[in-house]
Amino acid sequence: LQESESESKLDGETASDSESKSEFGSSSPAPTSDDTPEVLNRALSNLSSRWKNWWVRGILTLAMITFFFIIIYLGPMVLMTIVMCVQIKCFHEIITIGYNVYHSYDLPWFRTLSWYFLLCVNYFFYGETVTDYFFTLVQREEPLRILSKYHRFISFALYLTGFCMFVLSLVKKHYRLQFYMFGWTHVTLLIVVTQSHLIIHNLFEGMIWFIVPISCVICNDIMAYMFGFFFGRTPLIKLSPKKTWEGFIGGFFSTVLFGLLLSYVMSGYRCFTCPVEFNNDTNSFTVDCEPSELFQLQEYNIPVVLQSVVGWKTVRMYPFQIHSIALSTFASLIGPFGGFFASGFKRAFKIKDFANTIPGHGGIMDRFDCQYLMATFVNVYIASFIRGPNPSKLIQQFLTLRPDQQLHIFNTLKAHLVDRGILGSLEDA
C-alpha cells in the first residue's frame, strides 16, 4: 500500500509541474468539490461552464464587497472581530495544508499545540495593543493592571509551556514530522498573526488607513483580471501563467486613479479620518476629532506638463491623496508578489486552492494573499512618514522613570529646545 502510494505520488511529482489549470495527475488530493450553493447552480444551469464560472466568481465578489461595506458601517469593534476571525480561518487553512502534506493529522498533541501557540501569540499581541489604547481602563481595574504590568513575562511563560509540551511530546518515530509541523506553525504564525495585528494598528490610526489599502489591493486584483481578460497577451511571470503585462499595467493605473478618488470621498468624513479612541465614560469606541492637516483641502500647483492636458493651473486636493498614490503604487507593484508567493506555495505542495470556503474563489487565504505585504507596508509607512511617537504615551513612560533619569531627560530636552530656538533661554514656562 505504501509503495503504490509513493509511486503514484511520484508520477505527479516527476511530471512537470503543470502550469495550466488542468488535472494534476492521479496523485493530487481530491479535486475541490463543487460547493456552489444550489440556488446559484440552478440559476446558472443554462450557461456554458466558462461563463458559469465567471458569473459565480462575479456574484461572490459582489457578495464579499457588500459584506465589507456592511461591517465598515457597523464600526471598529465589529471590524476588529472580523479581522480576528479571518486570521483564525487563515491559520486553520494553512495548518490543515501542513497536515495534509505530511499526513501528520494524527501526530500526538499536535493539533492542540498549534491552537495553543495561536492563542499565546494572539494574547501577546492583543495585550500590547490593548494596554496602549485602553490605558485608563486598564489602570482602573486591579486584575487588568497586574496582567498588563507583567504582560511580557506572562506571555513568555505561556509560550514556554507550549515549547516544553512540544519537547515532551516528541515521539521516536515521528521526530522529523513533529519538527516540520513546529516550523510550519511558527512560520504561519509569523505571517498570519503579525499581519492581522498590524491591520488592527492601522485601523486604530483611522479607518481610512484600513479601508484604502485593502480596497486598493482588491481593486488591483479585479482590474488586473479584467484588463487581462480583455487585452491580455504577454505573460508576466512563469509562476502565474494567467497574469499578463497588460493586466499588470492596466491594473496599476486604474488602482492609482481609484485610490485618488476613494481617498477624496473618504477624507471628507470624520468617521473615517479620525483615530479610533476608546471613550472611558461611554465604554465604547468613538471617532471624533479635529481632522489633522492630512485631511484638509489644500491648493496644489499642477506640474506644467499636466497643465496642458488637464486645463487647470491649480487643483484642490487633500494631502492624504498624495499618500494614497504611494499606497496604490505599492498595492499594484509589490502586492502581486504576495500573490506569486502564494501561487508558488500552492504549486510546491500541489494544491489548487487553500481551501473550499468561498465558491469560485477558494479559501480565505486565496483572497488575502496579496494583503500580507500591504498591511506591513501601511504600518511601516505610517510609523515612518505620518505620525511620530504618541506624546501622551511618552509622558506616561516618563512618569515611571527614576527621578535622576527624569531630570537628565528634562535637561536634555530643554537644551535641545533652546538650541533650536523653540524655547528662549530665559523663558520660564
Added chain:
Amino acid sequence: VDLEERLRELDLRSDLDIPDVPPPTDSTPEILKRALSGLSARWKNWWIRGILSLAMISGFFLIIYLGSFMLMLLVLSIQVKCYHEIITIGYRVYHSYDLPWFRSLSWYFLLCVNYFFYGETVADYFATFVQRREQLQFLIRYHRFISFALYLTGFCMFVLSLVKKHYRLQFYMFAWTHVTLLITVTQSHLVIQNLFEGMIWFLVPISSVICNDITAYIFGFFFGRTPLIKLSPKKTWEGFIGGFFSTVIFGFIFSYFLAQHQYFVCPVEYNSETNRFVTECEPSELFQMKKYSVPPLLQAALGWETVNMYPFQMHSFALSTFASLIGPFGGFFASGFKRAFKIKDFADTIPGHGGIMDRFDCQYLMATFVHVYITSFIRGPNPSKLLKQLLILQPEQQLSVYKTLKSHLVEKGILQPSLRG
C-alpha cells in the same frame, strides 16, 4: 526511473531521503592526540572535552576583560556561525546546495534582519553620537522603512528565483532560513540588550547555564542511574537535580563577587567625548548590601539570624532556577532536532564538543528569559529610547511635553522652580 531516486523525491513520512551522515571527522588537534595517546578511548574523550571546556572558559574570561565592545563582536560572530551551521544542515538535508540564488538570499536575509535589530538598539544607545551626524539622522528616522524595503527586495528576489522543478525545496529553504533567523538572531540581540543593562546580566545567566551543563554532566557521570527523558538517554535525574542545586549555589556565590564591582554592575554607556564604552555609575539599589532575615527554617540549619546580601542575589536565584529547570529543554529540543535529521552534531568546529550550536543550545531560552525578566521586574522603560522619541516629535508637541514635564518635576520637588535670569 531509478527506484532509489523516486523514493528520494519524498514520501515525507519515511526517512529514506535523509542521507546517512558520514562519521564525524576527528578534528582534534595533533598536539592533543599525542599528549593523550596513552589513555583509553573513554578517558581520552573526557580529557579532550575537559581541555576544550577550559579553553573556552578562559577565552570567555579574556573577552570579558577586554570589554563590552569585544563582547558584542563575539556575540555577533557566534550568531553568524550558528546561523551558518543550521543553514548548512538545511542544505544537506534537502540536497539543495545548488539551488539558484539560495545561498546569497540566506546571507542577504541575515544581513537585513541584523541591520534592523542593530538599528533599533544602536540608535537608542548612541543617541548623542547620532544626533550630530546628518546622514545617520536620516537613516535612524526612516529606519523601519529602510529595513522593510531591504527585506522586501529579498522577498521579491526569492519569488523571482522560483524555478519550476524546485518549488518545494525553495519554500522549505525559505522557511528554514526564517525560523533560523528567528531563533539565532533575535536571541543574540536580546543577549546584547541584556549586556547593555550591565555585564552582570550577561555573565550570570550564561555562567549559570554552563555551570548547569558541567555539574549535571559530572553528577550524571558519578551518580547517574535513572534516565530523565527518552530523547537524551545520557541525561539522568540525578544529574538534573544535582545540577540544579549546584547551579543555584554557584549563582549565589558568583553574583556576590560580581555585584561588588562597578565594571559589572553598571549599565554600559557610550561616552561621546572619549568615543568609548564606559561603565561607571552609582550602583543601583540592587547592588547595595542589605540585611535580610533568614527564615526560621534555615536559621536552625545555618545558625545566623540575619544575613547581608545583595538584592541581586535573589534575582540570581530566579535566573539559576530557570537555567537548570527550563534551559535543558532547549538542549532536548536540539537533541530532537539532531535525531530528526540524523546528525550527530551541528558541525565539527570544536573538537570533542561539536559545533557552536551544540554549546549554545541551552542558551536560547535563557537570553529571552533574562530579557523578559529585566523588562518585567527590574527596569522601567529605557530612558535613552524615550529621549530619542521625544527629540523627533514636532516642535509644538515638544514644547507642550516640556511644559508638562516641568510642572511634574516641580511638583515632586525634583526640580527647583528657577527664578528669572
